[in-house]
Amino acid sequence: MQASLSLEIVPVTAFGQNCSILWSPATRHAVVVDPGGDVSRIMAFITEKDLTVEAIWLTHGHLDHAGGADALRRELTARQEQAVPVIGPERADEPLLSSIPQQAALFGLTGLESVRPDRFVTHGETLEALGHHFEVRHVPGHTPGHVVFYDPAARFAFVGDTLFRGGVGRTDFPYGDHDQLVAAIRAQLLPLGDDVTILPGHGPATTIGAERTGNPYLA
Numbered sequence: 071m072q073a074s075l076s077l078e079i080v081p082v083t084a085f086g087q088n089c090s091i092l093w094s095p096a097t098r099h100a101v102v103v104d105p106g107g108d109v110s111r112i113m114a115f116i117t118e119k120d121l122t123v124e125a126i127w128l129t130h131g132h133l134d135h136a137g138g139a140d141a142l143r144r145e146l147t148a149r150q151e152q153a154v155p156v157i158g159p160e161r162a163d164e165p166l167l168s169s170i171p172q173q174a175a176l177f178g179l180t181g182l183e184s185v186r187p188d189r190f191v192t193h194g195e196t197l198e199a200l201g202h203h204f205e206v207r208h209v210p211g212h213t214p215g216h217v218v219f220y221d222p223a224a225r226f227a228f229v230g231d232t233l234f235r236g237g238v239g240r241t242d243f244p245y246g247d248h249d250q251l252v253a254a255i256r257a258q259l260l261p262l263g264d265d266v267t268i269l270p271g272h273g274p275a276t277t278i279g280a281e282r283t284g285n286p287y288l289a
Contacts, residue, residue, distance in 0.1 A: 075200060075224060077269075078115055082108040084179060087134040088271055090228060093121050094200045101199050102142065103127045103219065103228045104271060106134040107182055109141045113149075122150060124199055128158040128187065129230030130216040131166025133173040135271060137182030155188035157197065160208055163215030164190070191217055207258040211251020212239030218258065226267040233259055233268055235276040238287045252287060260288070 078091045083106045091112070093100035100121040105112055116123060123146050128136050139156050146154040166173070167185050174182045191197070193208035197219065205220045209232045216239075220227040231239035233255050241248040259268070264279025281288060 075202070078119075079269075080108070080112055080115060082106045082111065082138065083134040083182075084177070085134040086272060088269065088273075089138075090269060091115060091121070092200065093119065097200070098122055099124050099200055101125050101127055104129055104135040104230065105138040105142045106132075106136060107138040109138045109145060112138070112142060113145055116146075117149075123154055125197075126154060126156045127197070127219060127228070128156065128167075128185075129218065129228060129271065130159045130213040131163035131170075132213065132231070133170045133177075133179070133182050135230065136167055136185055137170045137174065140183045140185040143185075153188075156185060157187060157189055158191045158206070158219075159187075159213075159217045160192060160215035161190040162210070163213050166213060166215075190215075193217070209251070209254040209258050211241055211247045211249075211254055213243075214245055220262060220266075222262075225263070225265055226269060227259070227262065229259065229268045229270050231271045233281055233285070234270045234273050235281070236285055238285070255288065 080089045082089045087106040089105050090103040098121050100123045126139055170182050170184045191206045195206045197204045202221050207218045209216050209218050212231045218227050218229045266278045269275050
């Protein structure tokens with residue numbers, strides 16, 4: 071992580087999902103990645119640091135990553151008195167984003183909302199935020215429209231539920247595909263370079279190099 075940016079991980083939902091708040095200490099501008107729930111906890115940090123959120127980014131459409139996005143958008147828009155857009159993932163995850171209460175009910179959870187992004191992203195495009203450029207990479211298999219946000223200058227990526235320390239994302243869903251996920255990790259993540267830090271949706275950060283050599287799913 072370059073000194074020009076700061077990062078806070080806020081664990082949210084019963085799944086302990088890593089909601090990431092990335093901000094510039096110089097400008098106090100921020101982006102929020104995967105606000106799955108516990109919006110009051112996210113807002114408390116934003117308020118404490120007096121941050122202005124430019125956008126909310128979603129890696130994919132699962133409840134624990136997107137279930138708080140609509141509520142956070144409303145609260146931030148009211149606080150900042152200007153619209154705060156929800157951006158991503160790829161459009162293939164739209165059915166998941168529109169059925170979050172149904173997903174939550176399967177786990178006995180309430181208070182999570184469906185969300186319609188202000189726009190979906192596509193593989194290969196670049197998002198500009200906080201004076202940095204983030205490449206959007208499509209890494210399907212966990213969900214059809216899952217994306218990763220990669221900053222080549224700062225050498226880190228928000229990878230959602232694609233690659234973890236010692237593991238990969240679940241694929242035991244009707245729309246999951248383990249072979250597709252591993253192939254996409256090999257094609258879209260491993261070439262980034264061994265020094266790149268990956269920030270997953272659950273658990274600790276790791277590096278591409280550590281997973282290339284030590285992850286049993288990539289052996």
